[in-house]
Amino acid sequence: MAARFESIVLTDQLELPARDARSVRAACNPRFDLVGKDLLALREDLSSVRGGNRIQRMEECIRGSLRGDYQVQLLSGHPGSGKSTELRWLAGELQ
Structure with missing residues (x-):
């Protein structure tokens, strides 16, 4: 749940x-x-301490994909680590 x-x-x-x-x-x-x-x-950009900007690479894959070429990405982390926050931020950037 x-x-x-x-x-x-x-x-x-x-x-x-x-x-x-x-x-x-x-x-x-x-x-x-x-x-x-x-x-x-x-929101704070913590990519420098998380080992690189994986969210930016996700954005590049999504923006570079062809129409109908759906992207599958895995974003993992412990509860409260900011996964949903990063995805909400990415959604805003993509809009």
């Missing part, structure tokens, strides 16, 4: 940049999906 995430806008409830431990924990809480303006305000 998929986890249910709360639908709140973190950036409406947090002062950013975070200045105390409570605000840092709230901004990094994996219980919340980063969507909309939260995605733009809170």
Whole structure:
């Protein structure tokens, strides 16, 4: 069964940049999906510490594919590692 995430806008409830431990924990809480303006305000590009920009390579494969040539990609990681956040960001870039 998929986890249910709360639908709140973190950036409406947090002062950013975070200045105390409570605000840092709230901004990094994996219980919340980063969507909309939260995605733009809170997403960090961590490709340099994750071993390269795999999301950019996914984007290049998708953009370079021919019409009707559906791409199959595997994106794995532990819970809360940012897989959904990266895919939401990629979807926005592709639109």
